[in-house]
Amino acid sequence: MANTTSAKKATRKIARRTEVNKSRRSRVRGFIRKVEEAIASGDQALAQAALKAAQPELMRAATKGVLHANTASRKVSRLASRVKSLSA
Known part of the structure; x- marks a missing residue:
C-alpha cells in the first residue's frame, strides 16, 4: 500500500487511466467485431462501411497508447x- 502523498496520488491517477484505457480497448474490440x-x-x-468506421478508432487507440502503433496498423x-477478398 502507498504511504507517501505522491504515491497515493499516483495510485489514483493510475486507476483513472486504467478505466479510460479499458473503455477504449472495449470500444476498439466492438468495432473490430462489427467488421468480423x-x-x-x-x-x-x-464490411467496407464497418472497416471505414473501425480504422480511425484503431488509430486513435494507438495514438492514446492503448495499442502499439504497429499492432493497430x-x-x-x-x-x-x-x-x-470478399469481392473476388
Missing part, C-alpha cells in the same frame, strides 16, 4: 485485405 461479423455475412458493402491491414 460483416465479413462473415459476406456483405462487402457492409497490422489489424487494419489484415481486416482491409479480408474485406477486399
Whole structure:
C-alpha cells in the first residue's frame, strides 16, 4: 500500500487511466467485431462501411497508447485485405 502523498496520488491517477484505457480497448474490440461479423455475412458493402468506421478508432487507440502503433496498423491491414477478398 502507498504511504507517501505522491504515491497515493499516483495510485489514483493510475486507476483513472486504467478505466479510460479499458473503455477504449472495449470500444476498439466492438468495432473490430462489427467488421468480423460483416465479413462473415459476406456483405462487402457492409464490411467496407464497418472497416471505414473501425480504422480511425484503431488509430486513435494507438495514438492514446492503448495499442502499439504497429499492432493497430497490422489489424487494419489484415481486416482491409479480408474485406477486399470478399469481392473476388
